Amino acid sequence: MLDMKYIRENLDEAERRLATRGGAFYLAGFRELDDERRRLLHASEALKAERNRVSDEIGKVKDKSQVQDQILGMRAVSQKIKEQDEELKQLDEKLQALLLTLPNLPDPTTPLGASENDNVEIRRWGNLPAFDFDPKAHWDIGEGLGILDFERAAKITGARFCLYRGAGARLERALLNFMLDLHTGQHGYEEVLPPFMVNRDSMTATGQLPKFEEDLFRLVDPDYLLIPTAEVPVTNIHRGEILKRSDLPIRYTAYTPCFRREAGSYGKDTRGLIRQHQFNKVELVKFTHPSESAAELEKLTADAEQVLQLLRLPYRVMALCSGDIGFSAAKTYDIEVWLPGQSCYREISSCSTFGDFQARRAGIRFREDEKGKPEFVHTLNGSGLAVGRTLVAVLENYQQQDGSVLVPEVLRPYMGGMERIA
RNA sequence: GGAGAGAUGGCCGAGUAGGUCGAAGGCGCUCGCCUGCUAAGCGAGUAUACUGGGAAACCGGUAUCGAGGGUUCGAAUCCCUCUCUCUCCGCCA
Numbered sequence: 001m002l003d004m005k006y007i008r009e010n011l012d013e014a015e016r017r018l019a020t021r022g023g024a025f026y027l028a029g030f031r032e033l034d035d036e037r038r039r040l041l042h043a044s045e046a047l048k049a050e051r052n053r054v055s056d057e058i059g060k061v062k063d064k065s066q067v068q069d070q071i072l073g074m075r076a077v078s079q080k081i082k083e084q085d086e087e088l089k090q091l092d093e094k095l096q097a098l099l100l101t102l103p104n105l106p107d108p109t110t111p112l113g114a115s116e117n118d119n120v121e122i123r124r125w126g127n128l129p130a131f132d133f134d135p136k137a138h139w140d141i142g143e144g145l146g147i148l149d150f151e152r153a154a155k156i157t158g159a160r161f162c163l164y165r166g167a168g169a170r171l172e173r174a175l176l177n178f179m180l181d182l183h184t185g186q187h188g189y190e191e192v193l194p195p196f197m198v199n200r201d202s203m204t205a206t207g208q209l210p211k212f213e214e215d216l217f218r219l220v221d222p223d224y225l226l227i228p229t230a231e232v233p234v235t236n237i238h239r240g241e242i243l244k245r246s247d248l249p250i251r252y253t254a255y256t257p258c259f260r261r262e263a264g265s266y267g268k269d270t271r272g273l274i275r276q277h278q279f280n281k282v283e284l285v286k287f288t289h290p291s292e293s294a295a296e297l298e299k300l301t302a303d304a305e306q307v308l309q310l311l312r313l314p315y316r317v318m319a320l321c322s323g324d325i326g327f328s329a330a331k332t333y334d335i336e337v338w339l340p341g342q343s344c345y346r347e348i349s350s351c352s353t354f355g356d357f358q359a360r361r362a363g364i365r366f367r368e369d370e371k372g373k374p375e376f377v378h379t380l381n382g383s384g385l386a387v388g389r390t391l392v393a394v395l396e397n398y399q400q401q402d403g404s405v406l407v408p409e410v411l412r413p414y415m416g417g418m419e420r421i422a
Numbered sequence: 423g424g425a426g427a428g429a430u431g432g433c434c435g436a437g438u439a440g441g442u443c444g445a446a447g448g449c450g451c452u453c454g455c456c457u458g459c460u461a462a463g464c465g466a467g468u469a470u471a472c473u474g475g476g477a478a479a480c481c482g483g484u485a486u487c488g489a490g491g492g493u494u495c496g497a498a499u500c501c502c503u504c505u506c507u508c509u510c511c512g513c514c515a
Contacts, residue, residue, distance in 0.1 A: 038472095038473075041472075041473065041484085042473075042474075042483095044484085045472095045473070045474090045483060045484045045485090046483080046484090048483085048484060048485085049483055049484070051495075051496080052483095052484090052496085054495070054496090055441075055495050055496040056441075056442085056496085057495095058441080058495055058496070059440095059441035059442075059495090059496065060441080060442080064495095067495080070495070071494095071495045071496095072495085073495080074495040074496080075494090075495060077495085078494085078495070078496090242432090242470090370451065370452055370468090371452070371453095371468085374470080
């Protein structure tokens with residue numbers, strides 16, 4: 001959520017900065033709603049002040065018959081207050097609804113651009129593997145080895161699910177354990193294992209609601225939603241809290257499955273593991289001091305990159321442009337891994353800083369010192385990494401001509417010493 | 423699922439025949455005094471949001487005692503609904 005006062009005082013600038021996302025009509029109506037709300041608020045509060053004052057006097061009088069006039073007067077005032085508050089409540093809801101649908105302001109360092117074509121490549125790592133045969137796509141490799149079974153998953157549930165088997169299931173587990181061990185052991189993150197379904201307040205705090213409900217899986221009876229990313233439950237760990245300056249930065253890593261409807265992506269990536277309704281992810285989440293969030297984003301991205309470096313998987317890092325960053329993000333780096341089966345780079349991690357956007361929605365604050373006023377923290381998160389897509393990258397980059405797949409060195413301890421999936 | 427108990431400020435914990443309660447007291451914390459240092463002791467201060475005024479320091483208003491409604495001139499206190507926590511029973515991985 002954006003700061004109302006900032007919008008009030010910098011309406012044109014806010015509109016201009018939002019427009020760089022593409023779409024220039026975001027703030028229509030704000031001024032009127034805000035002015036009207038404050039006018040009503042003043043009127044209502046003045047009446048309440050009067051009621052409080054008179055009621056106080058009434059309370060001091062023993063013989064109530066002497067103050068019948070005041071009581072009758074206040075009865076009318078109370079009625080008036082009730083009417084005004086009803087009106088005020090509706091205005092508040094409208095204003096709140098408007099604010100909740102406004103995306104974050106792009107960070108000044110986010111490149112300007114309209115679409116993913118304007119994203120900026122920041123760096124590349126690793127050499128693309130050379131094959132003296134035609135590298136296959138992971139679904140062919142996986143089905144050939146009997147470790148990925150899409151047909152039976154479709155029978156069990158439907159499209160966009162996968163049944164992992166044998167070494168495939170184990171490889172997935174090896175990857176996520178490897179990632180968690182790396183981040184907790186080397187990068188200073190605390191491991192957490194959060195709920196995989198959350199309430200609406202949590203989804204609203206991180207920005208999935210109210211705008212993107214169609215992307216989420218819902219439960220019918222308790223009104224809970226399946227998480228599309230661990231960002232949601234983990235960021236909400238500190239919702240409504242005031243942290244100590246010395247607590248910051250807080251770094252969490254969490255494995256969770258992620259559930260996404262993928263509404264509107266019919267026909268996209270229909271084969272294989274790239275776009276599933278359920279996939280595993282190891283997430284990195286940080287709560288930082290505002291002055292440290294920029295540096296922490298670089299570190300977080302590097303932490304995610306290191307997973308790929310240790311797996312010796314080539315990748316590139318892209319700075320997303322203003323037209324391509326997500327709703328809540330101020331700045332985002334995507335890490336894209338090389339997939340030889342498809343001869344392209346595919347997103348495997350998205351690392352973002354949200355500034356105080358989520359913190360304001362979630363009420364996550366800190367005090368600079370004992371006497372300081374609470375200020376909003378900055379929140380960041382990134383995949384470290386998407387496990388399913390990492391498995392895809394391993395299969396495609398480590399495939400051999402005979403259809404087998406070498407197990408990356410760092411994963412062998414997690415695979416019971418297995419060197420090759422055959 | 424059945425029965426019962428509870429939810430108050432950073433923490434603990436008073437407060438229910440409605441008013442003087444943003445809320446006793448204690449702890450913690452901050453500042454000052456005291457002390458050779460520390461401890462103890464003494465004094466003062468110590469919630470958040472919105473909002474008005476002010477350059478600011480700061481001053482004022484409103485709201486908040488789990489959440490939402492209701493009764494009343496007036497609600498932490500009375501009524502209703504919901505949520506969560508705890509205990510016992512049942513069930514279950």
